[in-house]
Amino acid sequence: MEELSPRQLAVLQLKQQFLEAIKADDAQQVLQILQNGKLDINTVLDVKDPGMILASYKQGYWLPEYKLEKSWAMGIHVSVMYNALETALVLIQEGAALNRMPNGKTPLHVACEVSNSDFVALLLAHRSKINIMSLSGHTPLHHCTSRESVDCAKQLILKGADVNMRSDNNDEETPLHTAARFGVPELVVLYLSHGASVNALNFLQETPLMTAAFWAYDSMDQIYREDHHLVCRLLLDHQADPNLQEEDHKTALHKAAWNCDHILMQMLLEAGADSRAMDINGCAPIQYLLKVSDMRPMAIPELCYQLLLNHNAARVYPPQFHKVLQSCHDIPRAVEIMVNSYERLKPTNKWRAAIPDECYKRHEDFYDSLFAVCSNTPRSLLHLTRCAIRARLAELCHSGVAQLPLPSSMKRYILLEPEGILY
Structure with missing residues (x-):
């Protein structure tokens, strides 16, 4: 390993001192370091980031695991990550760049990732770009994925965030798809009330209803998620079409049958789902049900068969x-x-x-x-x-x-x- 010069060591020590001051929300020390003129306000730091809060990568990229433990970030990113509000105010007043993304995310992406509505308000007040894409192709609105981030989403929308903007990656999901995948009814209501397209299609031609139907079953814990059921109910109440087909011609009912989810199947069938719709291989929902009847320990398969047959399944x-x-x-x-x-x-x-x-x-x-x-x-x-x-x-x-x-x-x-x- 190449030996560092005394000057390089001094810079590393100063960066570490700067990083620790931000993490501790020591605004006075941060200001002092900046005023000494020895460190640029937008200098890039190495930050421990095992949860990838600061990092965003293009799909298809491969990185060794040790590379994913750390991220590059500017001081303003770190202040958002560690909820250092006073330090963030100092950095903004001193001219920190708010739309740069050294490791794929802007500070606004990070604020939404950690569901910090105070930082979202602060960054928006200082003209952070609202619909900017991360390196992975997601807007800040796509990073609102929990109940805690609803306030963040509200502020973004009020400032002009596009609720129908698709991610610029292999998924091409709208924020409504994301809310449906994570099962957040409050976000679904918010997006629909601001004009989100209920039948928007992603790259695989899936609607938010199909997305919610698929993710309603937690295969790890082998439970059915009530929030996803509520999301499906909301989407259907807003005229989501249960008979749209994705690229393999599967409908939401195929996905519910695959999960052996009788609650969701009843919901879809009563909304007019076609029990005889066939996928690209000529399989109707009842064939999907047959494939998994003995693989869903929390399911009640007989109810699923009864529902399909009582709705004229072949x-x-x-x-x-x-x-x-x-x-x-x-x-x-x-x-x-x-x-x-x-x-x-x-x-x-x-x-x-x-x-x-x-x-x-x-x-x-x-x-x-x-x-x-x-x-x-x-x-x-x-x-x-x-x-x-x-x-x-x-x-x-x-x-x-x-x-x-x-x-x-x-x-x-x-x-x-x-x-x-x-x-």
Whole structure:
């Protein structure tokens, strides 16, 4: 390593002294260092930044991990990061540059990143650029990603931030997409009330509704996020189109079905989502549901199947029904709902092979009834009557059954409410 000269060592020490004074919000010492004239106010410092609050990189760039532990920053960036308001006032009065980004972000980006509305107000009052892009292609508004940053977003919008500006990167997200992805209903309401396009498309042709639907399931903690559900409700109430398709032709309902999210599926279906929409591979939402029924421990798959079938979803092709058993063999209520959507089903030799022996024993009464009912023809007159009513109502089945002059138990029967056994 090259040995530093005494002058270089002195500069490093002065920079370190300057940095520590800013972090401690020691405005007097900061002013003293600047007035000595030995350090430029916009000098670039090396700052520990493991959370990448100061840094922003273009997508596709690769950096070794040790490089991501530190960032370059000017004193004004550091004052924002450490909430050193008095020091920031001194730096601004002494002429600090407010729109430079030594490591990809301006001080205004940083203020939004840390949800500091006082700094946002200060920077905007001194003419920080509002719609400036970071190195990764995001405006300050894109960095408002939490409830704590709502006040920051309000100030930006009042000063002219563009709520429909897309990020200048591979995502091309509007701030509404970002709010939907992070699940912040307060930001969604704010953006919509200031003219955000509810059906704006990102690079993948996804709407904010699709984004919220996908991120409503936390795969790490295996829970469903209520805030994302609320975001979807808000978007639908503002006329978001549930049937728009992204580049692979998936709709929001495909994404909700993939998450096995019955709450969101019901919301979308009642808003007019097409239960038969097919993606680029010819898969409808029910096929997505089949793929994940045994992979979502917090889900209630039978409700998802019931919802889709009561909203006129296309049934699984009968010769392929063994795939239902492969996916749902340990969820007999789901199998029951699927079986009862047909007038009759004829078992194939693949049916029994699709059910593991230990699972068959666990649900022996149900599976004995399944094979007995499907092997003997015809099914009961009551069941055939149910099928006839469902066929007549078609896509109106879910809402139409409620209006029939029938006992509530009969209505539940028509709507495929599972009973635990087939007859």
